[in-house]
Amino acid sequence: MISRIVDNPIKTLFILFSLTIGFAYYAFFSTNKLIVDFSLEQMFPENDPERDKYDQFRSEFSREDDKFLLIYSCDDPLSRENIKKLSVIDELINKIVGVQQTTSLSNIQENEEFLFDETLDDSTWEAHKEMVLDHPLYTNLVISEDGNSGAIFVDMKDDVNNQTLRENLFKEIDIGLEIHGRDWDWYEAGIPVLRTRYVELVSKERSIFIPLGGLVVILILFFVFRQVNCVVLPMTSIFITLIWVSALMAYLGITINLISYLTYILILIIGCSNCIHILMKYHECVEQEDGNIKLAVRRVIKELGGALFLTSLTTAVGFFSLMMTNIRITQEFGFVLGVGVVLMFIVAIITIPIILLYLPSPPQHHIKRLISQSDSFSVDKIDASTKKFPYPILVLSILFLIISFIGLKSIDYNISILDDLRPGNSLYDDIMYVDKNFGGTLPLEIVISNFNSSTTNKDSSSLDNIFNLDFLTKADEFESKIEEISHIKKAISMNDYIKVIANFWEPERGMALPEYDDDIYDYLDLAPSNIGTNLFNSDSTKYRITCRVGNIRSKVADSLKVDVQSIFDEVFNGGNQEVLISGSTLLALRTQGFLIRDLTTSFILAFIIIFISMVILFRSIRLSLISILPTIIPLVAAAAIMGFSGIKLRPSTAMTFSIALGIAVDDTIHFLARFRQELKKTKDVGLAVSNSILSTGKAIIGTTLVLCMGFFTLYFSELVPNHEFGILATIILIIALISSLLLLPVLLNLFYKHKLK
Numbered sequence: 001m002i003s004r005i006v007d008n009p010i011k012t013l014f015i016l017f018s019l020t021i022g023f024a025y026y027a028f029f030s031t032n033k034l035i036v037d038f039s040l041e042q043m044f045p046e047n048d049p050e051r052d053k054y055d056q057f058r059s060e061f062s063r064e065d066d067k068f069l070l071i072y073s074c075d076d077p078l079s080r081e082n083i084k085k086l087s088v089i090d091e092l093i094n095k096i097v098g099v100q101q102t103t104s105l106s107n108i109q110e111n112e113e114f115l116f117d118e119t120l121d122d123s124t125w126e127a128h129k130e131m132v133l134d135h136p137l138y139t140n141l142v143i144s145e146d147g148n149s150g151a152i153f154v155d156m157k158d159d160v161n162n163q164t165l166r167e168n169l170f171k172e173i174d175i176g177l178e179i180h181g182r183d184w185d186w187y188e189a190g191i192p193v194l195r196t197r198y199v200e201l202v203s204k205e206r207s208i209f210i211p212l213g214g215l216v217v218i219l220i221l222f223f224v225f226r227q228v229n230c231v232v233l234p235m236t237s238i239f240i241t242l243i244w245v246s247a248l249m250a251y252l253g254i255t256i257n258l259i260s261y262l263t264y265i266l267i268l269i270i271g272c273s274n275c276i277h278i279l280m281k282y283h284e285c286v287e288q289e290d291g292n293i294k295l296a297v298r299r300v301i302k303e304l305g306g307a308l309f310l311t312s313l314t315t316a317v318g319f320f321s322l323m324m325t326n327i328r329i330t331q332e333f334g335f336v337l338g339v340g341v342v343l344m345f346i347v348a349i350i351t352i353p354i355i356l357l358y359l360p361s362p363p364q365h366h367i368k369r370l371i372s373q374s375d376s377f378s379v380d381k382i383d384a385s386t387k388k389f390p391y392p393i394l395v396l397s398i399l400f401l402i403i404s405f406i407g408l409k410s411i412d413y414n415i416s417i418l419d420d421l422r423p424g425n426s427l428y429d430d431i432m433y434v435d436k437n438f439g440g441t442l443p444l445e446i447v448i449s450n451f452n453s454s455t456t457n458k459d460s461s462s463l464d465n466i467f468n469l470d471f472l473t474k475a476d477e478f479e480s481k482i483e484e485i486s487h488i489k490k491a492i493s494m495n496d497y498i499k500v501i502a503n504f505w506e507p508e509r510g511m512a513l514p515e516y517d518d519d520i521y522d523y524l525d526l527a528p529s530n531i532g533t534n535l536f537n538s539d540s541t542k543y544r545i546t547c548r549v550g551n552i553r554s555k556v557a558d559s560l561k562v563d564v565q566s567i568f569d570e571v572f573n574g575g576n577q578e579v580l581i582s583g584s585t586l587l588a589l590r591t592q593g594f595l596i597r598d599l600t601t602s603f604i605l606a607f608i609i610i611f612i613s614m615v616i617l618f619r620s621i622r623l624s625l626i627s628i629l630p631t632i633i634p635l636v637a638a639a640a641i642m643g644f645s646g647i648k649l650r651p652s653t654a655m656t657f658s659i660a661l662g663i664a665v666d667d668t669i670h671f672l673a674r675f676r677q678e679l680k681k682t683k684d685v686g687l688a689v690s691n692s693i694l695s696t697g698k699a700i701i702g703t704t705l706v707l708c709m710g711f712f713t714l715y716f717s718e719l720v721p722n723h724e725f726g727i728l729a730t731i732i733l734i735i736a737l738i739s740s741l742l743l744l745p746v747l748l749n750l751f752y753k754h755k756l757k
Contacts (some may be wrong), residue, residue, distance in 0.1 A: 013351060023246070024547025036255060045327055070093075071437070073186075088180055103152070140489065191584055213713055214235075238344070270315060283371050287362055297357055317609045321605055322602060442548065443587065443688040478567060502514050502722065513558070554589045610665055630744045638735075639657075656724075
């Protein structure tokens with residue numbers, strides 16, 4: 001195989017570049033070309049009974065994720081001047097394509113008359129102000145409880161169900177507010193806002209960090225090799241691989257989405273690591289073969305191919321393990337990236353050596369700097385340290401591991417939906433402002449099914465009408481009690497509308513339910529036909545209470561469901577009713593919890609597969625066991641830093657461990673592969689260890705430098721997942737470098753030499 005590649009370079013390159021051109025056309029210009037889809041809906045699990053219940057809820061009721069609030073802060077939201085100004089803005093928003101209707105102080109009505117009509121006298125205006133501030137429907141919907149902020153409640157049309165349509169809608173709103181509302185402070189919140197602005201932020205990050213990652217890789221390659229061809233060759237290999245991966249994604253129908261966009265950054269960084277090992281080995285072989293490029297290229301492929309294949313395999317295994325999750329786009333991300341890493345190995349090990357055949361031999365001063373100088377990257381000092389301080393290094397490593405396990409126990413997995421954003425980000429600040437002043441923005445849905453009291457089978461055929469006084473009275477008691485739960489900020493149900501209508505006809509009774517069943521239907525007949533229709537299903541057998549909650553955490557969400565269920569059991573006391581507690585908020589928090597569990601399982605599986613792979617490659621259980629400690633320490637240390645620093649265990653950080661495991665173990669594999677080669681030559685463990693440090697140590701340091709700088713660029717991301725991924729990946733790689741070049745040599749010197757005796 002090696003002979004065919006080296007002896008037929010033109011043919012090999014022709015096939016390679018022909019395939020690349022074909023793949024590029026398919027990926028970017030064909031009818032099946034790669035598309036971008038940053039919708040958050042893809043993050044929901046594929047097979048989950050809770051999602052099935054949520055989907056059933058959405059099929060019976062109007063969507064709860066198509067409404068949002070535009071909050072404005074001004075001197076007095078209820079003044080005549082500000083209501084008039086609001087009327088212009090409200091009318092403008094209602095004309096935007098995709099807006100179903102709006103509710104605001106300028107258009108709310110009582111008895112088919114505007115509540116704040118400009119023709120009202122001052123006393124009536126003041127009376128209406130007091131009424132609105134104490135209204136069960138309007139408070140925290142169009143006016144805050146303290147009266148200092150107003151809001152426009154926007155209901156989108158059902159067909160506005162993807163990122164493109166939402167972006168266009170919000171763009172029109174932004175333009176309108178810039179023209180007519182620039183004197184007010186505006187805030188926005190709600191699930192559509194969160195989805196749209198979050199995706200816009202991700203898209204912005206993609207346009208920044210992919211080019212930035214490429215620039216960092218180019219600068220480091222030039223810093224390490226200081227030769228133009230040693231920059232162009234790796235970038236060519238990476239570019240080819242990215243085209244192949246794009247074609248694979250297009251063929252499988254995998255989009256560039258919230259997770260898969262990281263594929264390009266990771267292949268860019270990981271691919272550069274492989275290229276550095278190839279080029280370092282090439283410089284070494286050129287020196288040993290007295291400038292014979294063909295023999296040097298043969299040796300590069302033969303001696304480095306096995307180790308590079310295993311490092312690519314272990315890295316791919318880390319990514320493939322993500323396929324065990326229950327989230328489709330995470331599964332796709334793991335598969336594509338795993339295949340991409342293997343393709344990167346194939347392309348690099350073929351393209352770079354072959355093109356090197358047509359380039360002049362590297363200048364001697366570069367070979368001397370990279371290979372002959374033992375003090376390059378201070379590897380001579382590292383070698384001396386392993387000989388002079390073996391036991392202190394071992395003891396410190398064990399102590400470090402023990403401390404890390406202590407920190408690991410402190411990891412916090414109590415996450416919230418807004419944990420992906422940091423204070424100072426406009427989306428985060430807007431939602432927190434609305435949480436504080438309007439009592440929460442995230443939806444919580446409660447649906448009560450009313451079954452016939454005479455039946456024992458609770459199915460759709462035995463459901464009973466909800467518009468009877470006995471049921472509505474219990475529902476009203478239930479709603480009153482759940483509103484006492486501190487995390488439920490706002491709740492609206494059909495009872496609220498019935499009370500408002502009853503109060504209009506019988507003001508002396510106040511906001512109360514009618515006294516008789518017949519009155520319920522009489523009042524509803526007098527009301528507008530569409531009033532409250534989204535709060536009960538089509539056959540009037542299910543009663544919906546739509547609530548808003550603040551930025552609750554996963555543990556609070558779990559206890560909240562328990563509390564609501566407990567109150568339901570207390571109020572309905574074994575009656576023929578059932579309750580469903582759902583909503584996108586609970587589903588999202590549940591999804592993250594299951595994803596963490598799946599990723600933890602996948603990490604353990606990846607570790608086992610990688611260990612078995614090392615046993616097969618090195619044909620030595622003892623050598624593989626020696627490698628476990630240097631491999632585990634970086635991962636446990638990163639987990640400890642999470643525990644001590646308060647970084648939460650969320651899907652992004654859990655994913656980091658599976659990914660970083662495959663990358664971090666590369667250093668150990670490269671070192672052990674070189675150690676076995678040197679051991680065959682010298683028959684001396686100590687000398688083999690020293691030679692490995694002085695040779696492969698330079699490549700390991702160089703690749704770690706590239707990987708760390710590449711990942712560390714994510715430190716500056718506005719998105720907390722990317723920010724924390726950059727921090728943790730960098731920490732893991734730095735500690736993996738120290739473990740591979742300090743601890744691993746000590747372990748080999750202390751424990752492996754006994755086997756030779």
